[in-house]
Amino acid sequence: MKGYSAKEVLVSQNETDEETAASKLYIRSHGSYGPGEQKKRGYNWPMDPLKATYGDKGKDIALGGMSQAIYDVLHGKGDAEEKTITSKKYDDFQSMTDLLGRARNLGHGEQPTLEPGHVYGKAAVRRGGGEWDARDCIEGHYEISEQLPDSDLGKTATPGFRNCTTETRRFGCPSVRSDIPKYAKRSIADNQNYGDDVNAQYLLNPSQFAALGIEDEEFLKPRSKEYIKSMFSDCGFDTSDDEVNGMTGDEIFEDIFDSVVDEDGCASIDKYRNMYNQWLLSRRRK
Numbered sequence: 664m665k666g667y668s669a670k671e672v673l674v675s676q677n678e679t680d681e682e683t684a685a686s687k688l689y690i691r692s693h694g695s696y697g698p699g700e701q702k703k704r705g706y707n708w709p710m711d712p713l714k715a716t717y718g719d720k721g722k723d724i725a726l727g728g729m730s731q732a733i734y735d736v737l738h739g740k741g742d743a744e745e746k747t748i749t750s751k752k753y754d755d756f757q758s759m760t761d762l763l764g765r766a767r768n769l770g771h772g773e774q775p776t777l778e779p780g781h782v783y784g785k786a787a788v789r790r791g792g793g794e795w796d797a798r799d800c801i802e803g804h805y806e807i808s809e810q811l812p813d814s815d816l817g818k819t820a821t822p823g824f825r826n827c828t829t830e831t832r833r834f835g836c837p838s839v840r841s842d843i844p845k846y847a848k849r850s851i852a853d854n855q856n857y858g859d860d861v862n863a864q865y866l867l868n869p870s871q872f873a874a875l876g877i878e879d880e881e882f883l884k885p886r887s888k889e890y891i892k893s894m895f896s897d898c899g900f901d902t903s904d905d906e907v908n909g910m911t912g913d914e915i916f917e918d919i920f921d922s923v924v925d926e927d928g929c930a931s932i933d934k935y936r937n938m939y940n941q942w943l944l945s946r947r948r949k
């Protein structure tokens with residue numbers, strides 16, 4: 664475009680009101696400034712930034728060793744008082760924080776003017792006078808009446824709810840329910856202690872087969888003759904093939920079982936095992 668400068672070509676000087684409003688909108692939303700346009704952030708300047716001059720004009724030149732003026736200019740001699748430009752939201756937030764020795768600003772308006780040395784709260788006064796020491800802070804200093812137990816300790820002081828009685832008995836349910844019968848088939852949801860729970864000794868020293876889920880009670884339950892014979896035979900202690908002093912293996916089993924059988928014709932595993940061990944020892948001695 665002949666007759667126009669480069670600035671006039673890049674930056675239009677004749678904008679309409681609609682174009683000016685649109686450019687301001689894009690500046691606010693996208694920060695889209697025009698070419699060569701100065702950014703304006705809307706600060707409340709204490710001076711006019713277009714007319715203010717920073718620094719002090721030097722009176723002397725640096726030639727011939729006269730560099731004091733240059734030093735003064737570089738160090739801001741003659742500048743106005745330094746001012747910090749911050750956001751008002753930040754100042755409002757700082758004014759509502761906790762300050763040592765001052766009441767906190769709760770945002771209810773201007774704080775009241777207090778006398779110098781004002782202290783909030785009530786001063787602690789020790790009974791009997793004097794100042795508190797470390798021992799008093801740890802042990803306290805209570806009257807005898809304050810050290811006595813509460814009047815409702817172990818009983819209720821509300822009328823109609825008192826458990827006063829002339830009988831000598833305990834109230835409530837016992838922890839070990841030996842007063843009720845145990846179910847023949849106990850549910851897994853039944854967490855009641857019927858007096859048959861294990862003690863601390865069992866927890867510290869469990870039985871030999873507890874890891875396999877076998878309790879000691881299983882060895883004491885009465886078993887039939889067929890059960891005892893098949894169990895010891897499966898474990899490798901079968902006497903069927905033995906023959907001692909003219910007795911067959913079956914006769915040896917019958918003899919050992921008859922020595923431990925009860926009136927119902929049953930025997931426990933523990934009793935049969937002990938008698939079987941005694942028979943093995945007597946056989947080795949011979």
